Amino acid sequence: MINPITLGVNIDHVATLRQARGTRFPDPVYAAQVAEYAGADSITFHLREDRRHIQKRDALLLKQVVTTKLNLEMAVTSEMLTFGCEFRAEDVCLVPEKREELTTEGGLDVVGQLRQVRDACSRLAEVGTRVSPFIDASHEQIDAVIECGAPCIEIHTGQYADAHGDEQAALLETLNAAIAYAHGKGLQVNAGHGLNRHNVAPIAANALVSELNIGHAIIADAIFLGLEQSIRDIKRIMLEARAAAS
Numbered sequence: 001m002i003n004p005i006t007l008g009v010n011i012d013h014v015a016t017l018r019q020a021r022g023t024r025f026p027d028p029v030y031a032a033q034v035a036e037y038a039g040a041d042s043i044t045f046h047l048r049e050d051r052r053h054i055q056k057r058d059a060l061l062l063k064q065v066v067t068t069k070l071n072l073e074m075a076v077t078s079e080m081l082t083f084g085c086e087f088r089a090e091d092v093c094l095v096p097e098k099r100e101e102l103t104t105e106g107g108l109d110v111v112g113q114l115r116q117v118r119d120a121c122s123r124l125a126e127v128g129t130r131v132s133p134f135i136d137a138s139h140e141q142i143d144a145v146i147e148c149g150a151p152c153i154e155i156h157t158g159q160y161a162d163a164h165g166d167e168q169a170a171l172l173e174t175l176n177a178a179i180a181y182a183h184g185k186g187l188q189v190n191a192g193h194g195l196n197r198h199n200v201a202p203i204a205a206n207a208l209v210s211e212l213n214i215g216h217a218i219i220a221d222a223i224f225l226g227l228e229q230s231i232r233d234i235k236r237i238m239l240e241a242r243a244a245a246s
Helices: 012-021 028-038 056-065 078-087 114-126 139-148 158-162 165-184 200-204 216-225 227-245
Strands: 006-010 042-046 070-074 091-094 152-156 188-192 209-214
Touching: 006 188, 006 216, 006 227, 012 028, 012 042, 012 216, 028 042, 028 056, 028 227, 042 056, 056 070, 056 078, 070 078, 078 114, 091 114, 114 139, 139 165, 152 165, 158 165, 165 188, 165 200, 200 209, 200 227, 209 216, 216 227
Parallel strands: 006 042, 006 209, 042 070, 070 091, 152 188, 188 209
Antiparallel strands: none
């Protein structure tokens, strides 16, 4: 039997394009509906402190129209924790956040913020939200997540995605070792960041990975292929890789 793998489509960069012109379009909420029609298993979005793309209004509309599930990415701050507890998404992914970064640059330092992350996990769990800290492929960080009581992690795949050749192969080994370690500790393991049609297959082939969250590459491909086709293509590649490895 093939262990299932699901696709979360991140719609942030539909909102990035909208915000670049300050218009009402393209609409990330409509993009979420197209994504679900194309086979997305969940919709991921990051409500950042600087509101550079997704706005609070978008989040509230997504809550009304999304029929699969919502995965809210957010920083571990008082403002966002209050919002997350009120919003009650099915999933929350706790991420690091810096105003000056172009995109999330690495995993959350759970070890260094143990008290804050533990409190966030506890408060979100109380309202029925599953928490998955977004972390680097580190046994130390995985152990810290377990100490915080989160049932799930999302492994940061950015370095792997940006590498090539032998370096990429070595980073894949590191990722797979961390995935196996986390799974052995009873955590659900998701992964994401920088994945695209050219590098996603080796990650999707790992039967211990439950979910991949992909955004930028899907939206980039959509410029040439259309959003629906872009999503169908990446999901097909994921499913074929999983089937071939089973």
